[in-house]
Amino acid sequence: MPxxxxxxxxxxxxxxxxxxxxxxxxxxxxxxxxxAPPCLRRVRTLEEQGYIRGYHAxxxxxxxxxxxSVFVMVRLVSQxxxxxxxxxxxxxxxxxxxxxxxxxxxxxxxxxxVAPDLRSFQSFxxxxxxxxxxxxxxxxxxxxxxxxxxxxxxxxVLEARLARxx
Amino acid sequence: MPxxxxxxxxxxxxxxxxxxxxxxxxxxxxxxxxxAPPCLRRVRTLEEQGYIRGYHAxxxxxxxxxxxSVFVMVRLVSQxxxxxxxxxxxxxxxxxxxxxxxxxxxxxxxxxxVAPDLRSFQSFxxxxxxxxxxxxxxxxxxxxxxxxxxxxxxxxVLEARLARxx
DNA sequence: GCGCGTTCGCAATATTCTTGCGCTTGGGGC
DNA sequence: GCCCCAAGCGCAAGAATATTGCGAACGCGC
Numbered sequence: 001m002p003x004x005x006x007x008x009x010x011x012x013x014x015x016x017x018x019x020x021x022x023x024x025x026x027x028x029x030x031x032x033x034x035x036a037p038p039c040l041r042r043v044r045t046l047e048e049q050g051y052i053r054g055y056h057a058x059x060x061x062x063x064x065x066x067x068x069s070v071f072v073m074v075r076l077v078s079q080x081x082x083x084x085x086x087x088x089x090x091x092x093x094x095x096x097x098x099x100x101x102x103x104x105x106x107x108x109x110x111x112x113x114v115a116p117d118l119r120s121f122q123s124f125x126x127x128x129x130x131x132x133x134x135x136x137x138x139x140x141x142x143x144x145x146x147x148x149x150x151x152x153x154x155x156x157v158l159e160a161r162l163a164r165x166x
Numbered sequence: 167m168p169x170x171x172x173x174x175x176x177x178x179x180x181x182x183x184x185x186x187x188x189x190x191x192x193x194x195x196x197x198x199x200x201x202a203p204p205c206l207r208r209v210r211t212l213e214e215q216g217y218i219r220g221y222h223a224x225x226x227x228x229x230x231x232x233x234x235s236v237f238v239m240v241r242l243v244s245q246x247x248x249x250x251x252x253x254x255x256x257x258x259x260x261x262x263x264x265x266x267x268x269x270x271x272x273x274x275x276x277x278x279x280v281a282p283d284l285r286s287f288q289s290f291x292x293x294x295x296x297x298x299x300x301x302x303x304x305x306x307x308x309x310x311x312x313x314x315x316x317x318x319x320x321x322x323v324l325e326a327r328l329a330r331x332x
Numbered sequence: 333g334c335g336c337g338t339t340c341g342c343a344a345t346a347t348t349c350t351t352g353c354g355c356t357t358g359g360g361g362c
Numbered sequence: 363g364c365c366c367c368a369a370g371c372g373c374a375a376g377a378a379t380a381t382t383g384c385g386a387a388c389g390c391g392c
Contacts, residue, residue, distance in 0.1 A: 006230075014230075017223035021187045026379065035341050040380070042339095053224040055187035059180050063217045064172075071269065071276055088313035100314035103237065103307040110237055110307070141269040141276070147254035148266035192348060201372050206350070 006051070009034060013042055014051060021055040066114040068121055069143035072129065074109040075136040083134050084108075090132055096124050107139075172217070175200060179208055180217060187221040232280040234287055235309035238295065240275040241302040249300050250274075256298055262290050273305075 006014075012032040016023060023031075029039035046052045061069070076083060084102065091100040091111065099112040115121035130138050172180075178198040182189060189197075195205035212218045227235070242249060250268065257266040257277065265278040281287035296304050 014223065014225050018225050019222070021221035021223045024379065025381095034339095036379085037342085037381075038340055049229070050226055051229045053226050055221060055223050056185070057180065057183035057187045057221050058219040059184055060216055060219050063215070064180075069267075071267070091314055097314060099312065101235070101237070101312040102310040104310055105307045107307060141271045141273060144268040144270055146265065146267040148257055148263060190348065191350095200370095202348085203350075203373085204371055207370090 010042060010046065010051075013039070013046065017043070017052065017055075061114050065116050068115050068118055069146075070113045070115070070121055071141045071143065072111040072113055072125075073107045073139040073141075074111065074129070075106065075138075076108045077134050077136045079108060087132070087134065094124070094128060096121070176208060176212065176217075179205070179212065183209070183218065183221075227280050231282050234281050234284055235312075236279045236281070236287055237307045237309065238277040238279055238291075239273045239305040239307075240277060240295070241272065241304075242274045243300050243302045245274060253298070253300065260290070260294060262287070 009032050013028065016028055016031055025040050025043070026036050028043070029036040032039065043052070061067075074087075076087060087109065088100060088102070091097045091109075096113045096115050097111050098114055101110050102108065103110055113121065113124070115124065125138065125140065129135065175198050179194065182194055182197055191206050191209070192202050194209070195202040198205065209218070227233075240253075242253060253275065254266060254268070257263045257275075262279045262281050263277050264280055267276050268274065269276055279287065279290070281290065291304065291306065295301065
């Protein structure tokens with residue numbers, strides 16, 4: 001199913017909606033060079049086929065008082081599937097954990113966390129994360145600044161043709 | 167300016183728009199319990215004041231043929247501001263690099279990358295990244311799977327009151 | 333050469349967005 | 363305690379947008 005067939009217009013639509021997810025359909029149609037109705041139909045199709053997973057407002061964590069971002073490298077004691085899932089589930093319940101990726105190599109998980117300040121992060125760290133069962137070791141790195149953030153710099157859909165599909 | 171005053175309704179708006187950025191204003195107003203016009207005015211204010219940085223379609227990289235995600239830890243030779251900026255600028259020019267965060271500690275940068283397959287990632291790695299000036303060492307970790315992704319699991323705006331502001 | 337399916341654009345209707353306006357509510361100052 | 367002011371709400375109307383149905387053009391295979 002994935003990577004069926006996207007023409008140039010579909011790719012432009014994805015790029016535009018990635019840059020501005022609230023763009024009006026009329027404006028979108030104008031930019032990709034077709035009229036509104038077929039444009040809307042294409043968008044619906046892209047949504048149904050899973051190319052577009054959803055739309056989200058990009059809320060600034062700092063404005064809400066989340067001033068620190070931290071990457072956390074976690075090693076577990078056991079890497080059995082049950083334990084891996086258990087850890088993921090635990091992450092799902094921690095509001096400070098915004099992303100949770102399972103990795104290969106020596107580190108089992110990398111987490112991206114946010115917190116109002118260092119103190120509350122450290123309290124989370126010692127009170128929750130390192131205290132959780134099966135956690136062997138934890139290494140943290142404060143984010144000083146970020147040059148490229150996810151939503152602001154959408155990955156280049158127009159280059160996606162380079163990614164050949166079966 | 168940050169963290170001025172958000173009431174309960176503002177927080178609900180942020181939470182709803184984070185979950186579904188294309189929600190109609192009428193629907194949004196219904197959910198937060200006010201009528202459409204004041205709801206739209208609140209949204210506009212939140213945008214102007216920077217609480218909402220933008221809206222973005224969440225495009226599935228896999229559907230587009232980007233099957234591998236990789237975290238890359240980068241150390242530089244020199245950490246002078248000029249060199250740091252130069253590296254950030256270089257990252258900005260690499261389409262495979264979707265995020266670039268400067269860290270404290272031994273590692274200078276962590277990058278989140280996507281690629282169509284391992285081969286093209288490794289070609290990027292050896293041909294571009296490690297070949298770039300001032301790059302001392304590079305360590306990569308493949309993402310096996312992710313339990314919590316950024317847009318799917320918005321951080322909990324309703325808990326944001328815990329983040330006290332000046 | 334001729335259907336056949338796909339996708340387009342046009343037109344019409346339904347829904348939403350957007351602005352102006354009057355009203356209620358809550359909080360000082362006197 | 364009373365008045366006044368500011369902030370925020372809802373209502374209503376006009377403008378813009380979304381959405382559906384339909385006929386026409388294009389490309390493809392037979």
